[in-house]
Amino acid sequence: MKTSIHTSRRSDRRDRLLRSAAAMFARWGYDKTSIEDIARDAAVSKGGVYLAFRSKEALFKAVIYRELGRYTQDWLSRFENDPGGWSFARMFQHSLAAIDANPFMKALVTRDQRIYGTFLQHDPDLIAMTVSLRTELFEQLQRAGAMRDDIPAPVLAYLVSSMGYGLIMGSEVFPERSKQPFEETLRATGLLLDRGLGPTQGHNEEAARKLIISMVDKIRAGLAAGGTGSKDE
Numbered sequence: 292m293k294t295s296i297h298t299s300r301r302s303d304r305r306d307r308l309l310r311s312a313a314a315m316f317a318r319w320g321y322d323k324t325s326i327e328d329i330a331r332d333a334a335v336s337k338g339g340v341y342l343a344f345r346s347k348e349a350l351f352k353a354v355i356y357r358e359l360g361r362y363t364q365d366w367l368s369r370f371e372n373d374p375g376g377w378s379f380a381r382m383f384q385h386s387l388a389a390i391d392a393n394p395f396m397k398a399l400v401t402r403d404q405r406i407y408g409t410f411l412q413h414d415p416d417l418i419a420m421t422v423s424l425r426t427e428l429f430e431q432l433q434r435a436g437a438m439r440d441d442i443p444a445p446v447l448a449y450l451v452s453s454m455g456y457g458l459i460m461g462s463e464v465f466p467e468r469s470k471q472p473f474e475e476t477l478r479a480t481g482l483l484l485d486r487g488l489g490p491t492q493g494h495n496e497e498a499a500r501k502l503i504i505s506m507v508d509k510i511r512a513g514l515a516a517g518g519t520g521s522k523d524e
Contacts, residue, residue: 305343307333313354317394321351358395360511365389367507377500379438379488380481387455387477422452428506437499439490447488454480 311333315324326347330337344350369385390396426448432438438447458476 301343304333304335304339308335308340308343308350309354309357312350313358313395316351316354321347326350355395358393362389362393362396363507363511365392367504367511370507371504377496377503378481379484380478382503383451383455383481383484384477387458387480388474390455391473422448424510425452428503431502431506432499435498435502436490437496437502438488451484451488 308329312324312329315329315332318324319328324347326337326340329350330340333340340350344353366386366389369389370382373381373385375381422445426445429438429444429447433440433444458473458480461470461476
């Protein structure tokens with residue numbers, strides 16, 4: 292019983308720290324937020340923070356993994372609740388819409404220095420991970436005959452990731468008079484992807500849909516298992 296209570300308290304402390312850290316990092320950024328700030332906001336001693344996480348960097352990385360998990364859940368919910376058939380257009384639109392709705396994810400793909408500061412210089416693998424996950428998904432779709440296979444999956448993953456980056460960054464780069472509605476640009480990009488990424492022969496949309504949902508569940512499990520930065524690892 293004592294062990295169970297101790298585990299519960301430790302889990303509660305960790306959750307409070309992650310919530311407070313997410314709010315503080317989003318407001319002040321990685322470089323300007325201190326462990327003392329987070330401890331004070333979470334009503335935890337500074338020593339308590341280091342009992343849960345090895346360093347500020349480890350805590351920040353845990354926050355990012357938490358937000359990646361939240362983004363993935365949002366993306367999956369949008370995808371599953373879409374009454375239409377599967378298509379690259381819908382897959383891409385839901386992915387970008389979920390990113391745009393999550394400040395941490397949007398900052399990650401745009402490498403927002405205000406939030407991420409010098410962190411990405413220390414952990415460049417984080418960006419590479421998102422491309423790697425998309426590569427794995429595309430490889431699965433190619434094997435299932437749901438995606439063109441005359442272009443290597445890593446190349447397609449890089450191209451699609453770059454397109455997503457460009458769409459999100461567009462709001463920061465283009466003058467106001469040149470901007471287009473985000474939803475409309477998502478729809479147009481999705482239509483281009485449908486034409487450019489679909490296989491030359493017909494494919495089973497329902498099989499592709501199930502494959503994507505299964506793959507996203509695998510990604511969610513991997514995010515939940517990794518990147519905690521806790522002292523127990």
